Amino acid sequence: MKHWLACLFFSSCSVLAQTDSTFKIAFGSCGHQDHPLPIFNNIVEHDPDIFVFLGDNIYGDTKNMDTLKAKYQRLGNKPSFINLKKNVDIIATWDDHDYGWNDIGKDYQFKEASKAIFLDFFEEPDSSQRYDHEGIYHAYYYKHQGKTIQIILLDERTFRDNLKPYEGEVDNDRRYFYHLDYGPHSENDRATILGEAQWIWLENELKQPADLRIIGSGTQFGIEFNGYESWANFPSEQLRLLNLIKSTKANGVLFISGDVHYAEISRMNVRNLYPIYDITSSGLSSTWHFATPNMFRVEGPVMENHFGLLTVDFNSATPNVKAEIWDITDNQRIEYTIDLQELILDPK
Numbered sequence: 001m002k003h004w005l006a007c008l009f010f011s012s013c014s015v016l017a018q019t020d021s022t023f024k025i026a027f028g029s030c031g032h033q034d035h036p037l038p039i040f041n042n043i044v045e046h047d048p049d050i051f052v053f054l055g056d057n058i059y060g061d062t063k064n065m066d067t068l069k070a071k072y073q074r075l076g077n078k079p080s081f082i083n084l085k086k087n088v089d090i091i092a093t094w095d096d097h098d099y100g101w102n103d104i105g106k107d108y109q110f111k112e113a114s115k116a117i118f119l120d121f122f123e124e125p126d127s128s129q130r131y132d133h134e135g136i137y138h139a140y141y142y143k144h145q146g147k148t149i150q151i152i153l154l155d156e157r158t159f160r161d162n163l164k165p166y167e168g169e170v171d172n173d174r175r176y177f178y179h180l181d182y183g184p185h186s187e188n189d190r191a192t193i194l195g196e197a198q199w200i201w202l203e204n205e206l207k208q209p210a211d212l213r214i215i216g217s218g219t220q221f222g223i224e225f226n227g228y229e230s231w232a233n234f235p236s237e238q239l240r241l242l243n244l245i246k247s248t249k250a251n252g253v254l255f256i257s258g259d260v261h262y263a264e265i266s267r268m269n270v271r272n273l274y275p276i277y278d279i280t281s282s283g284l285s286s287t288w289h290f291a292t293p294n295m296f297r298v299e300g301p302v303m304e305n306h307f308g309l310l311t312v313d314f315n316s317a318t319p320n321v322k323a324e325i326w327d328i329t330d331n332q333r334i335e336y337t338i339d340l341q342e343l344i345l346d347p348k
Contacts, residue, residue: 020049021315023144025151025214026088028307029054029095029258031284033074039284040080042330043307044087049142051088052151053122054258054281055095055218061102065113072121091140092122093153095218095259096229103181103229105160106195115158134158137198139205147314150210152202156218159195166227175293180227184235193237202241206248212312212321212340213250217257222266222278226292229259246273252343254321256281256308261288263308263325264300265336274343279323281308300325302333314340
């Protein structure tokens with residue numbers, strides 16, 4: 001296991017790395033507790049500094065909290081998970097299936113009980129601010145080679161308004177060869193993903209000094225509308241976050257996301273902002289039989305089980321983040337390098 005020095009930093013949990021020339025962040029989502037999950041052993045072999053669970057960490061899908069606890073315990077007893085926990089520091093957020101059930105939002109009646117079970121399973125320290133507010137959003141800070149890496153884990157379930165059923169016609173767009181479940185809310189309505197308290201917290205976090213900011217999102221942020229769950233169903237919330245990055249002058253933001261049971265990298269070109277990258281890793285054990293249309297896709301899709309890996313190199317002649325997807329057979333399927341100079345707001 002890596003050796004860490006822990007301390008308080010900006011009122012959030014902080015961990016300091018001291019030696020290695022690069023900092024490696026593994027991440028993934030959508031792992032079923034009844035699957036052996038050998039991908040965790042692959043992750044350990046790549047020796048990351050941390051692993052980020054992005055949601056659907058189990059498939060709870062229950063109103064019975066004893067059942068939910070038992071499903072977490074099946075994950076916790078798994079030899080591959082024990083190996084991961086022994087060798088890699090773990091941080092986590094949730095998505096729908098480990099929060100409640102498929103596509104559920106703020107109306108899930110057991111969210112406080114589910115939160116308690118989540119925090120207990122992931123051994124959240126008693127001092128954590130996660131106990132002080134509704135929901136499980138949190139930020140972590142890592143010092144490496146004199147630079148600060150901020151990881152913001154959002155909670156997109158506790159406060160999220162209901163999804164809007166799709167009511168349009170897609171017969172004239174042959175890209176949509178499948179049933180569309182949901183449509184976008186009007187840009188003028190007040191439907192929210194994060195809720196006002198989380199928005200205020202997020203604004204404060206984006207104002208904190210950091211050299212790289214990784215926002216962990218259970219659902220995809222940087223894709224076009226596809227009729228399934230994503231930030232594209234809440235265009236006013238998506239725009240609000242982009243505008244918040246601008247107004248806080250937060251350089252170095254990129255997203256990691258899950259949910260869809262395949263991997264891809266998306267890049268949104270936003271006016272008066274640097275490119276917004278979203279690296280999706282979803283398929284620790286789950287798979288899907290097709291990838292949806294995505295005009296912002298620059299790499300992928302990878303449909304086999306996999307995990308994501310970010311390697312941060314501040315000491316390179318050109319400081320960068322190398323984004324990779326590694327599949328279950330330990331083949332590298334995607335490699336895409338993001339120059340950190342690319343993620344800087346134009347001072348004009």
